[in-house]
Amino acid sequence: MSSVELIDLRSDTVTLPTRDMLDAIRRAKLGDDVFGEDPTVNELEKLAAEKMCKEAALLVTSGTQANLISLMSNTKRGDLVILESESHIYWYERGGISMIAGLLPWPLKSNMGALDPLDIEAAIRPQNLHFPEPALMCLENTHNRHGGTVITPNQIKAIREVADTHNLKLYMDGARIFNAAIALKINVKELAKHVDNLMFCLSKGLCCPVGSLLVGAYDFIERARKLRKVLGGGMRQAGIIAAPGIVALESMIDRLSEDHKNARRLAEGISRIDEIKIDLSCVQTNIVCFDISGLGMTSESFVSMLRKKCILALAMTKNKVRMVTHKGIEEEHVEKAVAAINNISSEL
Numbered sequence: 021m022s023s024v025e026l027i028d029l030r031s032d033t034v035t036l037p038t039r040d041m042l043d044a045i046r047r048a049k050l051g052d053d054v055f056g057e058d059p060t061v062n063e064l065e066k067l068a069a070e071k072m073c074k075e076a077a078l079l080v081t082s083g084t085q086a087n088l089i090s091l092m093s094n095t096k097r098g099d100l101v102i103l104e105s106e107s108h109i110y111w112y113e114r115g116g117i118s119m120i121a122g123l124l125p126w127p128l129k130s131n132m133g134a135l136d137p138l139d140i141e142a143a144i145r146p147q148n149l150h151f152p153e154p155a156l157m158c159l160e161n162t163h164n165r166h167g168g169t170v171i172t173p174n175q176i177k178a179i180r181e182v183a184d185t186h187n188l189k190l191y192m193d194g195a196r197i198f199n200a201a202i203a204l205k206i207n208v209k210e211l212a213k214h215v216d217n218l219m220f221c222l223s224k225g226l227c228c229p230v231g232s233l234l235v236g237a238y239d240f241i242e243r244a245r246k247l248r249k250v251l252g253g254g255m256r257q258a259g260i261i262a263a264p265g266i267v268a269l270e271s272m273i274d275r276l277s278e279d280h281k282n283a284r285r286l287a288e289g290i291s292r293i294d295e296i297k298i299d300l301s302c303v304q305t306n307i308v309c310f311d312i313s314g315l316g317m318t319s320e321s322f323v324s325m326l327r328k329k330c331i332l333a334l335a336m337t338k339n340k341v342r343m344v345t346h347k348g349i350e351e352e353h354v355e356k357a358v359a360a361i362n363n364i365s366s367e368l
């Protein structure tokens with residue numbers, strides 16, 4: 021990235037496929053995946069299931085589609101789903117949980133994205149003619165709106181115990197699950213083992229152009245495959261999507277630690293600006309959220325001022341701004357971003 025180019029910190033979804041990925045796309049062996057005949061898709065799905073130590077996997081078009089299919093595959097219409105009140109499913113998926121899946125979302129507040137098992141226990145009402153049947157709990161790891169915070173295997177295990185007591189399924193929106201594993205310095209299997217099923221995205225920090233994977237038991241994935249068809253997500257020569265996914269799983273995970281280091285650098289730089297409030301304890305992976313109300317402007321105006329300085333960020337709420345590090349963002353870009361924010365605050 022040269023100095024005249026935009027430094028795009030809006031999201032890790034802006035990453036472009038690497039040269040290895042483009043080569044892999046060119047070389048990919050293809051077939052019709054609706055017939056189950058795309059060898060590259062089959063290879064990626066096998067690899068994804070192995071990585072998470074689950075029975076099977078399914079390539080879908082996006083994280084949103086993965087979440088919707090999982091909700092539907094884990095429940096029946098009219099069921100109640102417990103989820104975190106700031107979760108992506110609840111906030112950013114246009115209410116597909118209700119509009120398409122026909123489910124009742126039951127949002128609970130959390131501490132940095134981690135639900136308290138006691139709150140979950142309290143939310144589960146007894147079997148009664150009046151109440152919908154609770155069927156599923158959803159976790160999000162890392163947690164986007166909480167600023168990329170991580171949930172540990174022990175926290176997941178404690179929630180699993182509540183799920184087992186009440187015969188609920190446990191699903192994890194692991195769009196950035198590899199960021200969590202890298203931050204905790206553990207094998208991703210440790211995060212997957214206490215949930216029934218999960219999804220992760222190829223198209224975020226792992227740099228693929230498109231695609232997410234659902235992972236779980238054979239019967240869950242079989243239902244998911246049929247639901248994907250219903251939702252128009254059956255793809256033909258999807259090996260061109262799967263090929264960079266294989267490259268991502270084989271070679272793009274370990275480098276996420278660089279994004280985490282850059283996020284920390286960015287957060288620490290921002291924390292030295294008096295007018296800005298940032299909770300450094302929330303900066304655990306590649307997302308940095310901060311409060312700019314001390315600058316006396318809205319986050320929309322702040323973001324447009326930053327854009328004039330060639331830095332792109334996202335206005336999350338009236339006062340909250342988000343920046344995300346990813347491949348292509350180096351230490352020098354972080355320094356420029358901090359300098360630009362410093363400029364804005366001193367120009368006021």
Ligand SMILES: Cc1ncc(COP(=O)(O)O)c(C=O)c1O
Nearest residue numbers: 082083084085108160164193195
């Ligand atoms: C935690 C989480 N889940 C799901 C999604 C949805 O992924 P997609 O944009 O591929 O639909 C996102 C996207 O940012 C996310 O952050």
